[in-house]
Amino acid sequence: MKLCRAVVVWICLLAAVLFGGTAAAVAQQPPRDVLVVATSADPQTVDPGWEMDNHAWMVFYYAYDRLMAYKGGTTGVEPQLAESYSVSPDGTVWTFKLRPGVKFADGTPLDAEAVRFTFERLKAIGAGPSEVFPTLDRVEAVDPLTVRFILTRPFGPFLSTLAHPGASIVNPRAVQARATQEDPWAKRYLAENTAGSGPFVLREWRKGERLVLEANPAYWGPKPALSRVLIRIVPESNTQRLLLERGEVDIAESLTPDQIAQIESQPGVRIERHPSFFVQYVYINNRKIADPRMRQALAYAVDYAGIIATVERGLAVQMRGPIPKGMTGHDPAAFQYTHDPQRARTLLQQAGYDGRELRLLFADRFPWWPALAQYLQANFSAAGVRVKLEQYAWATLRQKYQEGDFDLALGIWTPDFADPYMFMNFWFDSSNWGLAGNRAFYSNPKVDELVRHAAASTDQAERLRLYAEAQRTVIEESPYLYLYQKTLQIPMRARVKGYVFNPMLVDMYNFPGISKD
Amino acid sequence: MWAYALRRLLAVVPTLFGVTLVTFFISASIPGDPAVLVVGQRASPETLERVRHEMGLDRPLPVRYLGYLRGLARGELGRSLRTQRPVAGDLRERFPATLELTAAAMAFAAVAGTLLGTIAAVRGRLWDTLTRMVAVAGISTPVFWWGLLLVLLFYRQLGWLPAQGRFDPFLDPPPAYTGLHLIDALLSRDWQALVIASRYLVLPAFTLGSVQLALVARMIRTGMLEVLREEFVRTARAKGLTERVVVFRHALRNATIPALTAVGLAFGELLGGAVLTETIFGWPGMGKYAVDSIGSLDYPAILGFTLVVGAGFALINLAVDLLYAVVDPRIRYG
Numbered sequence A: 001m002k003l004c005r006a007v008v009v010w011i012c013l014l015a016a017v018l019f020g021g022t023a024a025a026v027a028q029q030p031p032r033d034v035l036v037v038a039t040s041a042d043p044q045t046v047d048p049g050w051e052m053d054n055h056a057w058m059v060f061y062y063a064y065d066r067l068m069a070y071k072g073g074t075t076g077v078e079p080q081l082a083e084s085y086s087v088s089p090d091g092t093v094w095t096f097k098l099r100p101g102v103k104f105a106d107g108t109p110l111d112a113e114a115v116r117f118t119f120e121r122l123k124a125i126g127a128g129p130s131e132v133f134p135t136l137d138r139v140e141a142v143d144p145l146t147v148r149f150i151l152t153r154p155f156g157p158f159l160s161t162l163a164h165p166g167a168s169i170v171n172p173r174a175v176q177a178r179a180t181q182e183d184p185w186a187k188r189y190l191a192e193n194t195a196g197s198g199p200f201v202l203r204e205w206r207k208g209e210r211l212v213l214e215a216n217p218a219y220w221g222p223k224p225a226l227s228r229v230l231i232r233i234v235p236e237s238n239t240q241r242l243l244l245e246r247g248e249v250d251i252a253e254s255l256t257p258d259q260i261a262q263i264e265s266q267p268g269v270r271i272e273r274h275p276s277f278f279v280q281y282v283y284i285n286n287r288k289i290a291d292p293r294m295r296q297a298l299a300y301a302v303d304y305a306g307i308i309a310t311v312e313r314g315l316a317v318q319m320r321g322p323i324p325k326g327m328t329g330h331d332p333a334a335f336q337y338t339h340d341p342q343r344a345r346t347l348l349q350q351a352g353y354d355g356r357e358l359r360l361l362f363a364d365r366f367p368w369w370p371a372l373a374q375y376l377q378a379n380f381s382a383a384g385v386r387v388k389l390e391q392y393a394w395a396t397l398r399q400k401y402q403e404g405d406f407d408l409a410l411g412i413w414t415p416d417f418a419d420p421y422m423f424m425n426f427w428f429d430s431s432n433w434g435l436a437g438n439r440a441f442y443s444n445p446k447v448d449e450l451v452r453h454a455a456a457s458t459d460q461a462e463r464l465r466l467y468a469e470a471q472r473t474v475i476e477e478s479p480y481l482y483l484y485q486k487t488l489q490i491p492m493r494a495r496v497k498g499y500v501f502n503p504m505l506v507d508m509y510n511f512p513g514i515s516k517d
Numbered sequence B: 001m002w003a004y005a006l007r008r009l010l011a012v013v014p015t016l017f018g019v020t021l022v023t024f025f026i027s028a029s030i031p032g033d034p035a036v037l038v039v040g041q042r043a044s045p046e047t048l049e050r051v052r053h054e055m056g057l058d059r060p061l062p063v064r065y066l067g068y069l070r071g072l073a074r075g076e077l078g079r080s081l082r083t084q085r086p087v088a089g090d091l092r093e094r095f096p097a098t099l100e101l102t103a104a105a106m107a108f109a110a111v112a113g114t115l116l117g118t119i120a121a122v123r124g125r126l127w128d129t130l131t132r133m134v135a136v137a138g139i140s141t142p143v144f145w146w147g148l149l150l151v152l153l154f155y156r157q158l159g160w161l162p163a164q165g166r167f168d169p170f171l172d173p174p175p176a177y178t179g180l181h182l183i184d185a186l187l188s189r190d191w192q193a194l195v196i197a198s199r200y201l202v203l204p205a206f207t208l209g210s211v212q213l214a215l216v217a218r219m220i221r222t223g224m225l226e227v228l229r230e231e232f233v234r235t236a237r238a239k240g241l242t243e244r245v246v247v248f249r250h251a252l253r254n255a256t257i258p259a260l261t262a263v264g265l266a267f268g269e270l271l272g273g274a275v276l277t278e279t280i281f282g283w284p285g286m287g288k289y290a291v292d293s294i295g296s297l298d299y300p301a302i303l304g305f306t307l308v309v310g311a312g313f314a315l316i317n318l319a320v321d322l323l324y325a326v327v328d329p330r331i332r333y334g
Helices: A002-019 A022-026 A054-063 A112-125 A128-132 A172-178 A187-192 A237-245 A257-263 A292-301 A304-310 A341-351 A369-382 A394-403 A421-428 A445-456 A460-477 B002-029 B034-039 B045-054 B061-073 B087-122 B125-140 B143-157 B181-187 B191-228 B231-238 B243-273 B275-280 B286-295 B299-327
Strands: A034-039 A068-070 A077-079 A082-087 A093-098 A136-143 A146-151 A200-206 A210-215 A228-233 A269-284 A316-318 A358-363 A387-392 A408-413 A480-493
Touching: A034 A054, A034 A237, A054 A200, A054 A210, A077 A082, A093 A112, A112 A128, A112 A136, A112 A146, A112 A172, A128 B034, A128 B045, A172 A187, A237 A257, A237 A480, A237 B143, A257 A480, A292 A341, A292 A369, A292 A460, A292 A480, A304 A316, A304 A369, A304 A480, A358 A369, A358 A394, A369 A387, A369 A408, A387 A394, A394 A408, A394 B034, A408 A421, A421 A445, A421 A460, A445 A460, B002 B061, B002 B299, B034 B045, B087 B125, B087 B181, B087 B191, B087 B243, B087 B275, B087 B286, B087 B299, B125 B191, B143 B191, B143 B275, B181 B191, B191 B243, B191 B275, B231 B243, B243 B299, B275 B286, B286 B299
Parallel strands: A034 A228, A358 A387, A358 A408
Antiparallel strands: A068 A077, A082 A093, A093 A146, A136 A146, A200 A210, A210 A228, A269 A408, A269 A480, A316 A480
C-alpha cells in the first residue's frame, strides 16, 4: 500500500507543476499586429531563383518586390518597382524606368544593376523559375534607373511574367557577399534567407516549427498593419482545425472539406470561397487513343455535374474548353461536352473500339483523386469502356506522365502567369510533349502554328483571336477531358480583415494588406 | 570491458556500410526523377537535363555511390536535393528534438512499465488484470489514434496541455547548448522555459511511450513472477526484510535483465519510429524530415536518416550489453 501511495503522490506533484496555471498558457490568442498562419510543412527553400512551389512563394513573395505586380484580386498587372515602361515596335526590347529611392532591407539601393543581376542569376541557376522567361536573352542596365530587357523573339505574356515570384529582385550585394567558388550564386544563403526590398523580411526559420516574417522598417511603400507574420508548421490537419477553433491561429491552410464543413457555423470563423485557376483534367494519351471520335466518346461519357456534386461537394465549375473562367481568353460561348452515354456509345462504335481495357492512372497526391478515378471508371463503364485503375506514388506517376506510359491519367494544372499562354501553349504545342505540358502527346500542326503565333504577338486582340481559333479545334478533337476548375476554400478567423484573393497567388496571403480587429 | 566495447564499435562499421549500400540502391531504383520534383510542374527537357547534371543524377549509379562513400569518409552526408543544404546540417538541426522525445518516451515507458509490471506481479488478481488491460490497450492501439484522443481530451476539452509543437510559438526557446530544451532550460536556470518545454513534451512522449510501456510492463511482470519463486527471495523474507525491500532490492534487479534487452531494442525502434508521433504533434524532429524526403526521392537525405538511425540502434545495443554487466555482476566482458 505504501508503494501505491508514493506513486500517487509523485504523479500529483508532477501534474501540479505541468498543469499549474494552465488555461492562460495554452490558448494564446495572437496579438492584433501578429498574423498566425498554420501550414502543413516547411518550404523546401525560399530562393526565388529556385522555387516553383506556392508553399515557398507564400513565405517569400512579400519579402521581395518585382517590376510589375498584380492589380488587387485581378489577373491584370501594374507597375511596382517600375515607374513606366515602353516596348520597341518589333516587341523584342522592353525598357523600364525604375522607381527612385528604393532600398533593399540592408540599405543597398535597388537600381538597374540589381535587376540585371537578378535575371543573370535566374538564368545561370536555370531551375524552374527561369522557364517562365523562355524568350529572355539578356538584361542591360542602361543607367541607374533604366533597365532594358532584350528578348530573342516577341513574347505576348512578357509583362505578366514580371509579376511572377521568380522575377523577385534580389540584393546583389547580399548574394555576392555569400558567394563561394562552389556556390557562386549563394544558393545556400538564399535558400534560408530573404534579401529583397519588400514590406517583410524573413527573420527566423526554426525548421519544422515556425517561420517569422517581420515588417521591414526600411520599406519604401506604405507601412503594413502587421508587425509580424508567424507561420507555424502544423502537419496534422485535425490539429490545425483545433488551433483555428480556439483562435490560436488566424488562417489554417490544409483543412479537408469535411473539417471545413464542421467549423463553418462556429462563431469567429470565416470561410473564404473563391473560384480558382486550379484546373482538374484528364490526360488522354493521344498516341494510344488516336481516333478523335474515341476521345469525344470519353468526353460524352463523363457525368460532369455528378462529379462536381459528389467528389467536389459542389465546390467547382465545369470547364468550357481549356482556358478557365476568369482568365483572359476564356470563351464563354465555347462548346461544352455534356453527359450523354448514348452518344458516347455511338461514337465508340464509329471509332471501332475493340473493347480493350484502358489504364487510368492517378496518385496519392490529392485527397479527392481516388474518388474521382472511381467515379470516372463507373462513367466509362456505363458507356461501355472498360477501365482499370492504377495508383502510384506521385514521383512515379510523374515519370509515367513524362514517358507517356498511360491511356488516361488524372492531372491538375495551375498557371504561373496570367495569360492564356499558360494553357494553350503548354497543353497543345507539340514541342512540349510529356511532363513539360503537353501531357496528352497531342499534335496538330495547325494548332501549333496558331498558339506559336499567339505567343509571339504583342497585339492583344490578335492574340485572343488566334487562341479562340485554336480553342475551337482542341475542344472538337478532345485531346483532354476538361473537367472542372475548383473553388478554393480558405478558413480563417473572422477578425482577419483586408484579405484579397488573387487567383494567380494561390495559397498565398496578401500580408501587407491584412489587418486584424 | 574497454577492449570489448572497442571491438563492438568497430563491428558497427561494416553494418553501416551494408545499410548505405542497400538504402542507396533501393532509393535509386524507385521509379521517378528527383530533378522533376525540384524544377516544378513544367520544366523543359533542357532545364531538366541541366538540373539533373547539377544534382549529379546523370552519372551512373555506382559512380554516384562511390562519390557518396567518399563524402562519407570525410564525414559528409551529401547535399539534400530538396533543401539544397548539407544533409548533416539538416539532421543535426532536427536530431535533438527526436532524441529528446524518444528519451522522454523511453524514460516514461521504463519507469511506468517497471512500476506497473511489479505491481501486477506482487499485488493480487485484480491489479494483474488491470495492468494487463493497460498493456493490451497500449500495444494494440495505433499511435495516431492515441495521439488524436489525447489531443482532444487534454487540449480541446480540458485545455491543460498544448496540442502542437515543441515550445511556445510566441516565445524563444532557451539557448541551445545541447538542443534538448529540458537540459538547456536546466543549464540556463530558466525555470519558466523548463515548465513550458515539459508541458509540450508530455503528450507526444506519453503517446510514443505507450506501446513500449506495455511491453516493459509485461516483461517485468513475467520476470518478477519467476524471480519471486526463487529461493533467495524466500531467504530474504525469512530474514525478516520488509516486503518493499524484498521486491525492489532483491527481486526487481534480477527481473530487469530481460526487460533491459527489450528496452534497448525498443529505443532504437523509437528513434526510427517516432515518425507518426512527430507528425501528429508537429514535433520538429528527424522523422518528419525523413517522410518529406521519401516523398520527394531525396536520396541523400533518406540515406543520412537511415545511417543516423542505424548508428543509433547499434550504439544503444552496445550500451545495453555493457549495462548487463552493471545489473548482473556475474556477466563480465573481457
